[in-house]
Amino acid sequence: MIVTVTSFKGGVGKTTTAIHLATFLQGQAETLLIDADPNRSSLGWASRGELPFPVIDEWHPDALSADFRHIVIDTQARPIQDDLATLAAHCDLLVLPTTADIMALEALVLTVNTLKTIPVARYRILLTSMPPKPTKAEAEVRSLLAETQLPVFQQGIRRYSVYQKAAKAGVPVYAVKDPKAETAWQDYEAVGRELLTSMD
Numbered sequence: 001m002i003v004t005v006t007s008f009k010g011g012v013g014k015t016t017t018a019i020h021l022a023t024f025l026q027g028q029a030e031t032l033l034i035d036a037d038p039n040r041s042s043l044g045w046a047s048r049g050e051l052p053f054p055v056i057d058e059w060h061p062d063a064l065s066a067d068f069r070h071i072v073i074d075t076q077a078r079p080i081q082d083d084l085a086t087l088a089a090h091c092d093l094l095v096l097p098t099t100a101d102i103m104a105l106e107a108l109v110l111t112v113n114t115l116k117t118i119p120v121a122r123y124r125i126l127l128t129s130m131p132p133k134p135t136k137a138e139a140e141v142r143s144l145l146a147e148t149q150l151p152v153f154q155q156g157i158r159r160y161s162v163y164q165k166a167a168k169a170g171v172p173v174y175a176v177k178d179p180k181a182e183t184a185w186q187d188y189e190a191v192g193r194e195l196l197t198s199m200d
């Protein structure tokens with residue numbers, strides 16, 4: 001399976017999502033993460049510690065990709081709407097992380113019409129950095145998304161500082177010594193399971 005993680009906006013959790021979906025998929029079958037963002041945040045994450053899967057840049061994917069059942073691609077934010085359709089056409093699922101703040105939502109609303117031209121099976125929105133306790137903001141985002149009928153992962157990713165610690169240590173979130181490590185990991189595990197189910 002090829003999963004591409006992209007977004008309407010920067011800093012919404014693409015890299016964090018790519019790393020943790022690759023971690024989840026590696027638990028199922030051999031997985032490769034391709035870092036196609038010039039910022040090289042995924043490669044940086046890998047270089048600081050140890051991840052359970054290899055991370056390579058986008059220039060040499062043919063060298064490795066035949067050995068892997070799953071490929072996750074981390075990208076830069078996509079300001080150009082047409083790119084979304086192109087990205088979607090070249091993977092099994094496009095995962096679109098978005099936060100619940102007004103700026104992210106405005107970006108999302110702008111992109112809705114483009115999304116509507118893409119077959120629904122090809123993409124799914126992921127709510128990230130959600131306040132750990134459900135808030136009005138989250139409820140608003142979910143109801144807005146329900147109105148647009150865009151596909152959204154039922155499981156959201158909650159906001160925990162342990163993700164920063166994981167990035168710093170170069171490990172998946174469950175490997176950090178922190179009281180929230182397991183809770184944080186459970187969010188991505190649930191998203192991973194939804195992803196597998198959606199592919200069946």
Ligand SMILES: Nc1ncnc2c1ncn2[C@@H]1O[C@H](COP(=O)(O)OP(=O)(O)O)[C@@H](O)[C@H]1O
Pocket residue numbers: 007009010011012013014015016017041128129130157158159160161163164167
């Ligand atoms: N669920 C989360 N809870 C807390 N912080 C998060 C979460 N997801 C991402 N972050 C933090 O937000 C910042 C941007 O995340 P990142 O994954 O690098 O986004 P992007 O790749 O879209 O730029 C980073 O500092 C990251 O540690």
Ligand SMILES: [Mg+2]
Pocket residue numbers: 014015016037039041075
């Ligand atoms: Mg990134």
